[in-house]
Amino acid sequence: MTQDRHSLAIAARGLTLGYRSPAGDAVAVLNDFDLDVARGEFLTIIGPSGCGKSTFLRAVADLLQPLKGQLGVLDGSPAEARQRRDVSFVFQDATLLPWRTALQNVMLPDDVGRRAPRQDAPPAMELLELMGLRGLENRYPAQLSGGQRQRVAIARALLSRPRILLMDEPFGALDEITRDRLNDELLRLWRKTETTILFVTHSIMEAAYLGQRVMVLAANPGRIHALHDLRGLKATETGLRREDPQLIAEMADLRRELERC
Amino acid sequence: MKQDIPQPLNGLLAAGGALSIIIAWQFLLPLAGVPSYILPTPVEIARIFTKEGALLWTNFWPTVYEAVMGFLLGNGVAVLLAVIFVLNRYIQAAYFPVILFLNTIPVLALAPVIVLIFGLGVLPKIIIAAVICFFPTLVNMIRGLESPNSSEIELFRVLSASRLETMWKLRLPRSMPFLFASLRIASATAVIGAVVGEWIGSDKGLGAMIIQATFNYQSGRLYAAITLCSLLAIVLFLIVVSVERLVLRYERH
Numbered sequence: 029m030t031q032d033r034h035s036l037a038i039a040a041r042g043l044t045l046g047y048r049s050p051a052g053d054a055v056a057v058l059n060d061f062d063l064d065v066a067r068g069e070f071l072t073i074i075g076p077s078g079c080g081k082s083t084f085l086r087a088v089a090d091l092l093q094p095l096k097g098q099l100g101v102l103d104g105s106p107a108e109a110r111q112r113r114d115v116s117f118v119f120q121d122a123t124l125l126p127w128r129t130a131l132q133n134v135m136l137p138d139d140v141g142r143r144a145p146r147q148d149a150p151p152a153m154e155l156l157e158l159m160g161l162r163g164l165e166n167r168y169p170a171q172l173s174g175g176q177r178q179r180v181a182i183a184r185a186l187l188s189r190p191r192i193l194l195m196d197e198p199f200g201a202l203d204e205i206t207r208d209r210l211n212d213e214l215l216r217l218w219r220k221t222e223t224t225i226l227f228v229t230h231s232i233m234e235a236a237y238l239g240q241r242v243m244v245l246a247a248n249p250g251r252i253h254a255l256h257d258l259r260g261l262k263a264t265e266t267g268l269r270r271e272d273p274q275l276i277a278e279m280a281d282l283r284r285e286l287e288r289c
Numbered sequence: 290m291k292q293d294i295p296q297p298l299n300g301l302l303a304a305g306g307a308l309s310i311i312i313a314w315q316f317l318l319p320l321a322g323v324p325s326y327i328l329p330t331p332v333e334i335a336r337i338f339t340k341e342g343a344l345l346w347t348n349f350w351p352t353v354y355e356a357v358m359g360f361l362l363g364n365g366v367a368v369l370l371a372v373i374f375v376l377n378r379y380i381q382a383a384y385f386p387v388i389l390f391l392n393t394i395p396v397l398a399l400a401p402v403i404v405l406i407f408g409l410g411v412l413p414k415i416i417i418a419a420v421i422c423f424f425p426t427l428v429n430m431i432r433g434l435e436s437p438n439s440s441e442i443e444l445f446r447v448l449s450a451s452r453l454e455t456m457w458k459l460r461l462p463r464s465m466p467f468l469f470a471s472l473r474i475a476s477a478t479a480v481i482g483a484v485v486g487e488w489i490g491s492d493k494g495l496g497a498m499i500i501q502a503t504f505n506y507q508s509g510r511l512y513a514a515i516t517l518c519s520l521l522a523i524v525l526f527l528i529v530v531s532v533e534r535l536v537l538r539y540e541r542h
Contacts, residue, residue: 089447110449117447119440127462127539140450140458168539 037192037224038065038088042097045083054095057083058250063243067191068222070215072235074282075245075253076289081228083250085194088226089117102191109192113137116185120197122177124169124184130156130176131165134183155183159213175206182214186221195227199234207231208270211238215267232286236279237270244282246289253289256282326508334516337509344510349517351494355411355483356521359418363482364426364475366419368468371430375460376452381431392424397485404490414491418482422475429471433464466540469533476525480518495521 040063046056058080065071073081086092087099090106101109109115124133134152150158156165159179169177178198185193199207211234218225229235235242239258246253261274268275294302315330325333338345370388374381400417407413437459445455487496495514502511534541 086443089443091443091446110447113449115447117444119444121440123440123444125441125459125462127465136458137448140445140454141448170540 035067036064036100037067037069037102038063038226039100040064040097041099043087043094043099044096045080045087045092046095047092048095056095056249058245060097061252063252065224065226067224070218070225070227070238070240071243072227072229072239072241073243073245074229074232074235074286076247076286078250079245079247079289080250081245082196085117085196085226085228088192089115089194091117113141113188114191116188116190116193118178118181118185118193118195118198120200122169122174122181124177124180126169129166129168130161130172130180133169133180134187136184137187150186150189152183152187155186156180158186158217159183175202175210178202178210182217186217190223192224192226195225197228197230200230207234214238232279232282233270236275236282237268242282244285244289254285256285326506329509329512333509334512337513341510341513345498345513345517348493348495348498348514349521351411351414351491352480352483352487352496352518353521355414355486355494356418356479356525358411358415359482360422360475360479360525362415363419363422363479364472367423367426368430371427371434371464372456372461374431375434376456388424388427396421396482400485400489404486409490413489414483414486414494414496417486418479421478421482425474425478426468426471429467430464433467434460436467437463465536469529469537472529472533473526476529477522479525480522484518 040061042060042062043058044056044060045058046054049055057078073084075081083092087094088101088106090110099106102114106115124130125136128136131152134155153165156162159182161176161179161183164172164176169180172180182198199210202210214225215238217223227234227238229238236258239256240262241258242256243252244254244256245251256278258278261278262268311331315332318328319325319330374385396417399420400413403416403420404413407416434456441459441463442455445459450458483494484496484499487494488500491497495518498514499511499518502508502514
């Protein structure tokens with residue numbers, strides 16, 4: 029892919045990710061790969077467990093140091109992007125603090141990190157309303173449903189107006205109806221904000237429906253198996269409907285790919 | 290299978306159970322020929338409270354003071370030390386084993402030493418009560434401070450939170466259920482510490498009263514003092530539980 033350097037959100041060159049064993053040996057999870065993600069792109073990542081999907085997100089969020097190679101995030105290092113609050117992370121479990129109300133949870137990013145809140149930051153109340161949580165701001169997490177908790181987590185991730193949103197199976201624990209609804213809301217949000225989104229999922233449907241590109245990872249050793257470009261299919265303003273035959277065909281393709289890796 | 294008992298009945302049963310024991314104690318023990326100087330009846334003990342109220346009262350307050358101060362000191366130091374240990378693993382690695390070793394010394398064996406060092410005033414009693422509370426709270430508190438899960442820790446890292454911020458806004462609130470589990474137990478053990486301290490060198494307090502009453506065969510007075518010790522522990526326990534309700538109110542929804 030040839031792209032202007034400045035239009036890249038993420039640039040990986042010869043990147044090897046993994047961890048160090050207690051003995052100090054490097055154990056690679058994802059091996060020697062290149063990847064460019066354009067600014068404003070919605071990239072979904074799918075693959076069998078143990079293939080390093082989360083590992084890649086963790087490296088972008090500066091939660092993990094690369095073993096080898098280079099990883100650029102918004103023309104700088106992952107650490108610089110993290111310190112500027114350009115990157116937000118949404119975990120599989122909502123990770124809300126139970127002693128804080130919904131509103132207080134959304135405002136957590138302003139309470140830590142010793143940095144002044146961004147001037148252009150959307151007010152927390154507005155974010156809760158955007159996520160359809162009006163009237164629930166004073167509830168504690170224990171009083172919210174799983175879907176509502178995940179909405180609060182997304183509102184919290186948006187508070188710092190991130191340029192990159194990393195989502196690690198955010199809807200994996202939700203029922204399918206709630207998941208479909210949140211998928212649609214996420215797409216609407218993405219179109220409005222032009223945020224770059226990296227979205228890890230186990231669901232072929234989710235991967236094909238959300239992603240402009242779908243990255244298929246293979247395990248043992250972890251590597252990029254295929255990169256599906258759906259931008260041609262989704263050129264229209266509203267994207268594809270779930271029942272669209274083209275999307276169904278794409279899902280069948282993805283399923284075959286996954287069976288082979 | 291666990292059988293659920295509705296709330297008002299549950300309370301009635303608890304009161305009824307206690308009452309049945311007291312009635313049996315009052316009427317069956319004399320029938321069984323247990324002499325009053327070994328075990329006086331509840332009515333006899335109650336009579337001591339009205340007859341010797343002033344004496345019991347003057348011995349009650351020193352024990353209250355020692356138990357409460359010991360509770361605050363022992364748990365306070367334990368919480369502070371747990372925070373330091375979790376903030377700095379090197380300090381924990383250096384000093385936790387020493388504390389572990391010191392904890393193997395029975396408090397009853399340590400008490401005379403503490404009296405030897407700090408004299409016969411209130412201070413040694415406070416310290417003995419504090420020592421008894423200290424270790425369980427330290428261990429519980431360390432576990433509590435380490436209880437945040439990996440995504441919570443990662444959330445704070447992505448937000449570039451400092452160690453102190455993570456301590457203050459994540460670890461400490463997370464540790465509260467662990468702390469209160471330990472404080473509930475400490476509310477009873479602090480009283481034990483104060484009483485043990487008074488046994489060894491004191492002429493005031495419920496502990497001193499227990500020793501004197503035992504040697505003088507004043508069993509009514511002995512049992513009255515024991516009742517007061519138990520009452521003190523119950524009151525401390527209830528205070529801990531109400532504070533816990535207030536602090537952990539978010540859990541009850």
